[in-house]
Amino acid sequence: MQKLKCIIQYDGTAFSGYQVQPNGRTIQAEIEAVLSKMHKGEVVKIIASGRTDAGVHAVGQVIHFTSDLNIPLDGWKRALTAMLPADIRVADVHYANADFHARYDTTGKEYRYKVLNQTEADLFRRHYSYHVPQPLNIEAMRKACDYLEGEHDFTSFCSARTTVKGDKIRTITKAGIVVEGNELTFIFRGTGFLYNMVRILVGTLLEIGNGEHEPEKIMEMIRARDRSAAGKTAPPHGLFLWQVFY
């Protein structure tokens, strides 16, 4: 038996999310179906670093599974790429230690969120960025990002639908905004993220960017430990799971 670790990418547009569910197409089900086919119908379970919601994309999702097939690494990559649908890609395949676990061993993650900040919508980026037509104050949003860095109780930035039972204290090691023309990329790196946390952070930062709140208000929102204190949840299609750290 060999444990394999794969870096996978997906366009979340046509998926009901990562995790297998009774209705709707999921990334997990597509990959498990291909692996099952490769293993003569045997069930092969995959474990990911975490779930992503419907419409959310991944550039560096990590999964693991075990197999008794004798295939070299580039053969795995070629076979999976050929058999998977066009909206899932295997970027890399590695051998992993027998005790490696894609979810429990993560030490951190990076998410990116793309906002297209111009008057007119862009048809060709509609699935991959959130269109915000009103002008945004980048400096105010960057100031708020600085306040976000560090260890905080992020209860205010966690969906009420969370299943997390422990505390909601997480550390954001990096929060920043890269500007390229009219496209803003929000970058968040941290030890762990709560349910919808990045989308609520972005929704809140955009309210600071359009002048609804001062940047300092974000500290007050954190202290409130109440979801209703923070801003709206930004839509899923601007969000990318960018990288998983081990």
Next chain:
Amino acid sequence: MQKLKCIIQYDGTAFSGYQVQPNGRTIQAEIEAVLSKMHKGEVVKIIASGRTDAGVHAVGQVIHFTSDLNIPLDGWKRALTAMLPADIRVADVHYANADFHARYDTTGKEYRYKVLNQTEADLFRRHYSYHVPQPLNIEAMRKACDYLEGEHDFTSFCSARTTVKGDKIRTITKAGIVVEGNELTFIFRGTGFLYNMVRILVGTLLEIGNGEHEPEKIMEMIRARDRSAAGKTAPPHGLFLWQVFY
């Protein structure tokens, strides 16, 4: 009665092409359905500058139609944008002279074709650029572009399925390649284009780019006046109808 001229954009991915046909979703049918709804069920025919094939995109397609509705220009834009599906956009609406004709009055067109030239495919650009993994000689392709400019008989670069009855002499006023990172944009501007002409030109240029032919070979291909003398037809999803001139 008022004649209206609209600049429309579409993502060709989910369409069977521009023109109404018995099976499959078409851009013309979607727009005519919305106009008919606005005109209380009355049939409203639209005329475009020309057709585009399944998978081909448009940034600056032009259509015209006539209407007796009393709506200001920005109202037209708002109403159409709200009622059309997400993969068609109205970029602009103008009043046109009563004798304006979107097809017969064109004086030229610009097409662009995007090629992603890197080893790995890019999931998020798979519908909007043609992935060419092998290295390309840009200078050789640019040299061939220079030979294409001017008035030529483009029979060799016209699909055998054409319905054109007259001659196949056309003038290319500009043929060039813009390089941005790993993305190549082929730009063709001309007085008129034959069926599949841009895709055959790109397919041929790519064969020059990968060393199959010398740049000078393209003159020989033009002189042959035979489709089999030119290269393969590049796939539709890299092609954009960029602008129509009047």
